[in-house]
Amino acid sequence: MLLTQGEIDNAAAALSTVMRRTPMIASRVLAEKIGCDVWLKCENLQRTGSFxxxxxxxxxxxxxxxxxxxxxxxxxxxxxxxxxxxxxxxxxxxxxxxxxxxxxxxxxxxxxxxxxxxxxxxxxxxxxxxxxxxxxxxxxxxxIHPFDHPDIVAGQATVGVEILDQMPDVDAIVVPLGGGGLLAGIAAAVKRKRPDVTIIGVQAAQAAAWPRSLADGHPVAAISMNTMADGIAVARPGDVPFAHISELVDSVVTVSEESLSTALLLMLERAKLVVEPAGAAAVAAVTAGRLELAGKVCVVVSGGNIDPLLLSHVTTHGLTAAGRFLTVTATVSDRPGGLIALLELLRDRGASVVDVVHSRVADDLYLDEVQVTVSVETRGPEHQREVRRALSEAGFLRE
Structure with missing residues (x-):
């Protein structure tokens, strides 16, 4: 069932006049995080927004x-x-x-x-x-099956053909993984010419059928399918991709929802790329420190089709996961000046207030107290710990 070099060459020739040759963009921020030369293969810029x-x-x-x-x-x-x-x-x-x-x-x-x-x-x-x-x-x-057909895998293999052409000295390729068509195609194209290249697939942990399937030696359906990365939320791996991935791919890892949203935010802020959660899976694995990489690394960004409303939710989720957004529930005096004291403390600690909600209904409140849920912008995990410590020392937080 494995693609031949001739089949891959024929696919590349057939698609050469209709598909965009997507760019390879250097990523300084990812390079700094892992100490390698990292480039992004931007399939989010392909026709229709994905590979x-x-x-x-x-x-x-x-x-x-x-x-x-x-x-x-x-x-x-x-x-x-x-x-x-x-x-x-x-x-x-x-x-x-x-x-x-x-x-x-x-x-x-x-x-x-x-x-x-x-x-x-x-x-x-x-x-x-x-x-x-x-x-x-x-x-x-x-x-037209989304991944389980030789022609589909051959078409996706052209991503691997382009990677080798654009980055001939690549040492590792990290690829989002759902049904397996993209990973299988890239592995087929790359391993035939460069068997020394390390190829890694990345799944969302909450929709991960591949780790068990590879361990059992045949496709097994995932039990859970609860992930924001709908583009790679596939219950059962395809037979054609499985034949390629089990034979050619070096490893498969999973990433959390927090890692996905943080990676999406990173792409938006630092790479200036709009990427959907599934498309950011490979980036998430790199930023989460799940991989041991060296040399020149290609990270495939597989798609950028994201609902603006979901983008808003995921951005907030990513800000929280990255330590940039903090929500705490404080107890303040229900007398004039009580809330001001809390807000002044947050101001002095450099936390910008986004939202404040009062409540006088809580089991552990005294008659002269009010519960305040406040959301603030912070500069990262260390700043969050500093803000929490200051609130606790001032008596606003009850442990």
């Missing part, structure tokens, strides 16, 4: 005339949906995409804008995929 059109276009372009006449169908939370819709439109083929009912509105709108008929069904991608398979069986429309 997905590479595999989708290759798969659809190879359909026969009869298959094209029946149209295509797919299931996705967003990125594969847009990749299929765009590819089908480019090739003059009708498309229908099943998306979970909780899919982000901007991703639904973008998929429709690329010409696909969108049907919302199921609460997960796996449930939407069941509906897509049923439609395929009933109508003859060709199912």
């Amino acid at each position: 997905k059109p590479r595999g989708a276009y290759l798969r659809i372009s190879r359909l026969s005339g009869q298959e094209r006449a029946r149209g295509v169908v797919a299931a996705s939370a967003g990125n594969h949906a847009q990749g299929v819709a765009w590819s089908a439109e480019q090739l003059g083929i009708t498309s229908r995409v099943y998306m979970p009912t909780g899919a982000a509105l901007p991703k639904i709108a973008a998929t429709k804008a690329y010409g696909a008929e969108v049907v919302l069904e199921g609460s997960t991608v796996d449930e939407a995929l069941i509906a897509a398979r049923r439609f395929s069986e009933e109508t003859g429309a060709v199912l």
Whole structure:
């Protein structure tokens, strides 16, 4: 089931005129964190905002005339949906995409804008995929699987082809991992020419099917699928990607939700890149110190399609995780000047107040006390500890 060099070369040739050659950008902030030369492969700047059109276009372009006449169908939370819709439109083929009912509105709108008929069904991608398979069986429309097909993996392999061309002396490549198509493709392209390159996959810890699957020797469905990184929230690894990853990938690690949001914030602030949580998974593994890396490192940023509302929530989550946002509940005197004393202490400690909420209803309050929940901006974990210590010493916090 492993791709041959000829298949990878053919995919690269087929996509050379339709896909963008995404940039490789040096990351000083990541280099400083791990002491290596780090570059970002920016697939968030690919057509439709992710790497997905590479595999989708290759798969659809190879359909026969009869298959094209029946149209295509797919299931996705967003990125594969847009990749299929765009590819089908480019090739003059009708498309229908099943998306979970909780899919982000901007991703639904973008998929429709690329010409696909969108049907919302199921609460997960796996449930939407069941509906897509049923439609395929009933109508003859060709199912374009998001990752479990040789053409899909071959299309994603072109990311690896570009990495070797742009960074021929690369020592390690870190890649977000969901169903496995991107990691499998990159591993197939890179390991055939540079078997010495270390290749690492990164999953969200709360949607991690790969560690157990690799340990058991076959795909096993994950029990939990509760992550903000919907783009890599896949319950069961694909058989085709599994064959490649189990053979060619050096290791798979997981990252926490806090690490994902911190990485997204880092990309926004320091790299000036809009990245979705799934797209930031590899960055999260690097910044969280989960990897032992040396030499020249390529970190794949796989997508940038994020709902602005989610971006706001994740940014707040990231600020909190990075020690930049602190919420404490203090007890102050319910007399004139009580609140001012608290706010002056925060001012003197350099904490900028964002929000204040009063409450006179709490079990441990005395008659002349009020509970105040205050949210402040801080400069990091050490500053947070300083603020908490000052509040405690002043008697505002009850341990």
